[in-house]
Amino acid sequence: MVETKIIDGKQIAKEFREKLAKRVQKLGSTPKLAVLVVGEHPASQIYVQNKKKAADSVGINVDIYQMSATENEENILKLIAELNESKEVDGILLQLPVPAHLNAETLIGAIKPEKDVDGLHPQNVGNMVSGLPAMISCTPLGCLYLLKQVLPSMTGMHAVVVGRSALVGKPLAQLLLQEDCTVTQAHSKTRNLADLTKQADILVCAVGKPGLITGDMIKPGAVVIDVGINRLDNGKIVGDTLFLEMLGKASYITPVPGGVGPMTIAMLLWNVIKAAEGHYSDCKDLILK
Numbered sequence: 001m002v003e004t005k006i007i008d009g010k011q012i013a014k015e016f017r018e019k020l021a022k023r024v025q026k027l028g029s030t031p032k033l034a035v036l037v038v039g040e041h042p043a044s045q046i047y048v049q050n051k052k053k054a055a056d057s058v059g060i061n062v063d064i065y066q067m068s069a070t071e072n073e074e075n076i077l078k079l080i081a082e083l084n085e086s087k088e089v090d091g092i093l094l095q096l097p098v099p100a101h102l103n104a105e106t107l108i109g110a111i112k113p114e115k116d117v118d119g120l121h122p123q124n125v126g127n128m129v130s131g132l133p134a135m136i137s138c139t140p141l142g143c144l145y146l147l148k149q150v151l152p153s154m155t156g157m158h159a160v161v162v163g164r165s166a167l168v169g170k171p172l173a174q175l176l177l178q179e180d181c182t183v184t185q186a187h188s189k190t191r192n193l194a195d196l197t198k199q200a201d202i203l204v205c206a207v208g209k210p211g212l213i214t215g216d217m218i219k220p221g222a223v224v225i226d227v228g229i230n231r232l233d234n235g236k237i238v239g240d241t242l243f244l245e246m247l248g249k250a251s252y253i254t255p256v257p258g259g260v261g262p263m264t265i266a267m268l269l270w271n272v273i274k275a276a277e278g279h280y281s282d283c284k285d286l287i288l289k
């Protein structure tokens with residue numbers, strides 16, 4: 001029986017934000033994040049307010065550009081162009097998802113890469129894969145930070161990342177490769193998922209299916225990062241793993257909520273500060289002095 005420790009993302013994110021606040025003070029100016037919201041998707045409204053609250057706590061200003069659900073692409077592109085040129089604005093974030101009549105790739109592609117604090121611009125993705133300085137998307141960066149709290153070295157470890165989205169799975173697999181892990185990426189067409197997950201020293205689940213990973217699918221002592229956020233019929237929020245079954249098997253696990261989620265927002269703030277400092281986010285600079 002393994003003693004399972006909980007990775008307290010909420011507390012770790014709080015301590016990280018305190019370091020960020022000190023870094024903002026050193027800047028001598030107030031960084032600014034522009035958040036573009038198209039439509040009134042209820043979850044997006046909550047996410048945006050959470051980002052604003054966290055930004056306020058470290059001294060970052062947030063301007064929210066709330067547009068109607070029918071706003072046309074041309075107008076949004078015009079706004080992005082203005083924000084790209086503005087000396088006041090350090091970071092630009094397009095709140096996803098956008099309504100179906102809009103093309104998220106076109107809009108993200110119009111954001112200046114240096115201001116793309118979500119790290120989704122193709123130039124940032126390409127740079128990140130090439131190991132060049134890049135804005136790196138916030139959730140993978142948050143997962144890496146949490147892993148680094150419990151695993152100072154990941155060299156040679158087998159990391160299995162379940163999920164291959166552009167937002168989470170793919171960039172995280174790349175970051176783990178850069179940490180010298182041996183990486184396996186699983187997805188919906190993967191055969192015999194359990195055969196792979198049982199080999200993982202580090203198991204990341206970023207799928208969005210409650211209960212996908214059961215206790216008998218993990219190797220004793222594995223470090224489990226549960227990215228999934230799923231709302232059950234009874235209103236409870238859970239991850240992709242059966243949390244109770246992980247206890248006594250995993251050496252470390254992130255809870256849902258209170259694991260990866262708070263770190264995602266903290267990493268957004270980190271990207272804004274790096275943009276305001278005039279250089280790209282560099283994951284090697286993650287452990288803030």
Ligand code: NDP
Nearest residue numbers: 139163164165168187188206207208227228229260261264
């Ligand atoms: P996507 O829906 O974009 O991607 C899900 C991935 O899971 C896909 O690659 C899909 O495979 C794979 N998948 C689906 N079913 C299975 C299966 N049965 N076995 C293995 N793989 C499977 O989701 P996201 O990556 O955006 O998000 C994943 C989860 O993380 C969601 O619950 C989301 O809410 C949460 N999330 C949490 C964040 C946080 O801050 N904590 C931030 C972002 C997301 P395929 O490619 O073949 O379709």
